[in-house]
Amino acid sequence: MTASSSGPGNPSPATPCAVAEAPRRAGNLGGPRAHILHEANYAQLLARRPNVAVLPWGATEAHNWHMPHGTDVVEAVSLAERAADLAVAAGARVIVLPAIPYGNNAQQQDQVATVHFSTATALAILRDVTDSLARQGIDRLVIVNGHGGNDFKPMVRDCQLTSGLTILVVDFWRLCPDVLTATFPDPGDHAGQLETSLLLHLRPEWMEMERAGRGEAAARLPDGIRQANAWTPRPWSKVQPDTGSGDPAGSSAALGARYFEAAAASLATLLSTVSGLDRGVDVFG
């Protein structure tokens, strides 16, 4: 067979592509949700005219040995969508944007396949998102943050000034402090009880609990620095050898579901409140 006889313009009849019947979607799934941008069609958006955008923003990074790298994205997206479901049912005009999957991972650059977004990159993204929304009559934005290394405050101050949007930021682990305390004896701050329980609830098929490390710190700042509550970034692999910070022992899907539903309800109340503000009125009235 010559090269010309098997090229893309002249496929060989001897090697036909296999044709298989596509699997069918099971049952009536209810159609696209008009408040989730990746599902909604243009007709739905024109009919609903959302006034609040929700932007889940995570990171893609190691979470101890037992959890998926997508943990922070799953948490932010799942909470944003669940809260939007609830808020829209109560009459709010909400649209959930596609998630930003990368965050600030400057101290984890020695870990394989860890993509770091610098603050300059994050600011450029947030500026383009807010400027775009402002042109389309969506004048309020809620960022749902899934990653402790993301710090949006300076960026929000700048983008609120230049876009005119009202911008709010929520960290998912701060949405319900009373439920957090009542549910988890030791929530941990990275891949501990809180995050492990949430993913056991949201993505149990992605979890390998038998691999879990203790999430113990191997180094800490000298007392003369700690006593002043000074902060400096942790060189993550040195300080947290299994990449976790917090012991995942005692985690369960039931505990995760409890915090998830409480946090989603809290976020839904926030979305309904922000959506109900009169146009042009700032959140302080």
Ligand SMILES: [Zn+2]
């Ligand atoms: Zn995380």
